[in-house]
Structure formats: C-alpha cells, structure tokens
Amino acid sequence: MCGRWILRDRLKVFSGSSNPELAEEICACLEIPLGKVHVSRFANDNIFLQIQESVRECDVFVIQTASPPVSENIVELLILIDALRSASASRITAVLPYYPYVRSDKKDQPRISITAKLMAQLLRAAGASRVLTITLHSPQIQGFFDVPVDHLQSTPVLCDYFSRLPCIRECVAVAPDAGSAKRAGMFAQRLDIPLAFVDKRRIGNCDETLTRAVVGDVTDKHVIIFDDEISTAGSLMGAVKVLQEAGARDIYVGCTHGVLCGPAIERIAKAPIREVVVTNTLPLTPEKHHPKVRVLSVAPLFAEAIRRTHTGHSIDSLFH
Numbered sequence: 001m002c003g004r005w006i007l008r009d010r011l012k013v014f015s016g017s018s019n020p021e022l023a024e025e026i027c028a029c030l031e032i033p034l035g036k037v038h039v040s041r042f043a044n045d046n047i048f049l050q051i052q053e054s055v056r057e058c059d060v061f062v063i064q065t066a067s068p069p070v071s072e073n074i075v076e077l078l079i080l081i082d083a084l085r086s087a088s089a090s091r092i093t094a095v096l097p098y099y100p101y102v103r104s105d106k107k108d109q110p111r112i113s114i115t116a117k118l119m120a121q122l123l124r125a126a127g128a129s130r131v132l133t134i135t136l137h138s139p140q141i142q143g144f145f146d147v148p149v150d151h152l153q154s155t156p157v158l159c160d161y162f163s164r165l166p167c168i169r170e171c172v173a174v175a176p177d178a179g180s181a182k183r184a185g186m187f188a189q190r191l192d193i194p195l196a197f198v199d200k201r202r203i204g205n206c207d208e209t210l211t212r213a214v215v216g217d218v219t220d221k222h223v224i225i226f227d228d229e230i231s232t233a234g235s236l237m238g239a240v241k242v243l244q245e246a247g248a249r250d251i252y253v254g255c256t257h258g259v260l261c262g263p264a265i266e267r268i269a270k271a272p273i274r275e276v277v278v279t280n281t282l283p284l285t286p287e288k289h290h291p292k293v294r295v296l297s298v299a300p301l302f303a304e305a306i307r308r309t310h311t312g313h314s315i316d317s318l319f320h
C-alpha cells in the first residue's frame with residue numbers, strides 16, 4: 001500500500017507527542033517529511049506550541065493517540081489544531097489512532113458525562129474539519145460529529161497475520177462478549193472460519209466482569225479471540241477461562257488497541273494464551289513488552305487512508 005504515488009501539492013502531516021514512532025512510519029509510507037512543530041512549557045506548566053513551517057492553504061493531517069498522559073495529549077492536540085487553523089490550513093483532519101474516552105460513549109448511569117461526545121465537540125471547536133480513526137468501541141461515536149468521520153478497521157492487518165497460522169483451518173473466531181460479535185464476525189468472514197461468542201457481563205465501573213459460557217462449538221478447536229482493546233485484560237481472562245472449560249485447544253488473541261494497563265501484562269504472562277497480537281495505535285512502552293505480545297503496524301493502512309482522503313478516492317474499497 002505504501003508504493004510510489006504522485007502527491008498533490010500541499011499535503012502535510014503533523015504529530016503530537018503521544019506516538020511519534022507511528023507518525024514517522026506513516027510519513028515514511030507517504031514519502032513525505034513529518035511537519036515541524038515546537039512544543040514546550042511555560043513556567044506555569046501551560047503548553048506553548050508553534051508550527052514551524054507554512055501550512056497556508058494546505059491539507060493537513062494531525063496525528064495524536066489517546067495514550068497516557070491522556071488529558072495532556074488531548075489538550076496538546078486541541079492546541080495543535082487551533083494553531084493550524086490560525087495559520088490558515090485549508091482543511092484539518094484529526095487522525096486519532098485510539099479515540100480519547102472511547103468507552104465513555106453513553107449515559108448508562110445517572111449524572112455522568114458522555115465524554116466521547118465531549119471530545120467530538122472539543123475537536124470541532126478547535127477547528128478539525130474531519131476525523132480519521134480506527135476500531136471505535138462503538139461505531140455510533142461517528143454520529144457525535146457533524147463532519148465526515150472515516151472509521152478504519154484493523155481486519156486487513158490482523159487477518160493477514162492470522163491467515164498464515166498453520167492451524168488456521170482448525171480455528172474458531174471468538175467474540176469476548178455479545179457486543180463485539182459483529183466485529184468478530186468480520187474477522188470470521190474474512191478468515192473463512194466459524195464464529196463463537198462468550199456471554200460476558202460487566203459489573204459496575206471497576207473493570208470487573210462476569211463471564212458465564214461460550215455460545216458456539218470450540219471443543220478441540222484452536223480459538224482466536226478478537227476484541228477492540230485489551231485494557232486490564234479482565235475480560236480476556238474471563239473468556240480464556242470459559243474457553244478452556246469448553247475444551248478449546250490453543251488460544252490466540254487479536255485486538256486493535258493494546259492499552260495493556262494495570263495487571264494486563266502479568267495476567268497475559270500467566271494465562272494459557274499462545275499469543276496476543278495488537279497493533280501500534282498505542283505505543284508499547286518497555287514495561288508492556290512480553291514475548292507473548294506481538295505488535296503489527298497500522299501505519300501503511302493510515303498512510304493509504306490519508307493518501308485517499310487527500311486525493312479524493314474511496315477508503316471503503318481498502319477493506320474489500
């Protein structure tokens with residue numbers, strides 16, 4: 001996807017501080033340099049940010065992912081977009097490999113904020129003219145925007161990897177809860193393997209889940225659990241337990257966002273899991289490295305989506 005192509009004038013890519021490696025890789029695929037930005041702090045801890053090249057009438061893409069420190073990175077992104085708008089960029093696309101507050105997408109308890117919607121409003125207020133993101137926890141988040149949202153999927157990247165497993169013809173794709181059955185179904189369809197799902201219920205706000213049973217036949221089958229993200233790996237451990245009880249053989253995991261916080265790595269290390277495959281939407285900091293965790297790059301996918309957005313070509317056709 002990164003092959004040579006003729007860029008129209010005036011495509012520029014900038015990055016915040018959250019995942020510079022991904023931004024560099026995207027630019028390498030596009031064969032353009034990453035835009036220059038100076039970021040520093042005033043004595044009072046306020047962010048000072050200056051775009052260090054002209055963006056007048058340019059089609060600008062700004063990459064920032066919601067990695068820790070999440071709030072700092074959000075504010076930096078908003079300031080970056082505002083600075084680009086003030087500098088007369090003609091169009092600004094917020095490229096959000098991991099959407100901030102993606103799981104706060106509904107009012108399911110009294111007196112809480114739908115923070116994913118607040119993020120959309122802030123991005124618009126700052127000056128974002130469109131959004132490019134991947135694997136939203138719920139695709140309905142697109143409706144929080146009144147500008148175009150391109151929602152990528154990691155299916156081509158993860159399926160390309162899993163399709164090479166020697167045991168792929170004996171595998172079952174597993175959705176770790178009913179909510180992710182549609183997403184896991186896309187993987188099952190692309191890999192041409194059966195689908196099963198786990199009956200999981202969430203208890204309160206404290207990342208605690210109750211996992212009951214597997215719906216579908218996994219006995220004597222290898223399984224690949226497909227999820228949008230692994231955060232504390234609590235849901236994953238529940239799924240692994242019931243899959244083992246149901247007689248599954250080797251257990252693989254594929255997910256887009258390797259949040260991997262709190263006890264996640266320790267849990268994965270101890271669990272009877274063969275391999276966890278994540279993408280680089282979030283940086284894998286050294287404490288998250290583990291021989292069981294493999295990282296695939298979504299940079300070529302984002303680069304191609306940026307190229308197509310810039311040149312006015314279909315993004316949907318990337319997934320067929």
Ligand code: R5P
Nearest residue numbers: 207229230231232233234235
């Ligand atoms: C849940 O609805 C999501 O799809 C993931 O399963 C969840 O975000 C993972 O969180 P944790 O790893 O903390 O269980």
